[in-house]
Amino acid sequence: MNKDYEEIEPPVYLFKKITSRIEKEERLLALKRRIFAFFAGLFGLIPALVYTLKLTQDNIAKSGFGEYFSLLFSDSAVLARYWYNFFSTLLESFPIVESIILLAIILIIMQISKYLARDFRSIKSLQAI
């Protein structure tokens, strides 16, 4: 019986096929883990985005930035004379810290979306092989 087994020759590319399949599965697993991590990050960032958006909106209302900015449309001719004071007022009333946090969150969400799209594409191409 042992003799019979010894006589069976494995196909030439079997080893390569097995290793490439294992490699593919490992890559798929790594991609799925990354996608899971990205989704977790995305779900964590969305409430943070909503909260910061609300905070920025409140501070814009409190500082009067909207009212100062609206002068640009109603009194542009007068403001041309006081442009320096007007832009200084806009900068002084602008909620800087909240805006930095808001923009940073948007930037991270956009980056995550970019990586997610790339990873989904990689998964599709791997599964097609």
Next chain:
Amino acid sequence: MDLNNFFQSKTFSVVLMIIGAMIALLLVFKLGMDIGFRKANFSYQWGENYYRNFAGPAESFPKNMIKPDDFMNAHGVLGEIIKIDSPNLVIKDRNTLEKVVLVKDDTVIRNLKQNLKLSDLKINESIVVIGESNESGQIEAGLIRILPPPPPEKTLERFPKDRIKK
């Protein structure tokens, strides 16, 4: 356009770069403001304590009353007129701080499309002022615009008190 192509596109990268640049710009601006505040605070404290440091204790206002976030807007004010004392106006802003606005001869006072005079202004009117601060801590107004009165609270409109069942 495929979603993946959009995310890999040059336009998307440019948008990301613009947002990054805006964050950097705002950070630099904030840093400049903080450094400016520290320098101004140090100069103020130095001046306030000059007598005490060199000639002994002296009575004065409590120190560090103002924090960086409480810094006042020096080129404009938005609030309600609480006193008219020609040529000055006392305005209560949204942080309930009172500021004095100096109305000059060339100050433009506007309501909708009309040009008004200082005597046309009334107590409790909401105004927005653009101008420049002077050495007396006043704002020399360049433009004063009267704001429309705020709308009545929607809750009260929708549920008048006499119609709410107790």
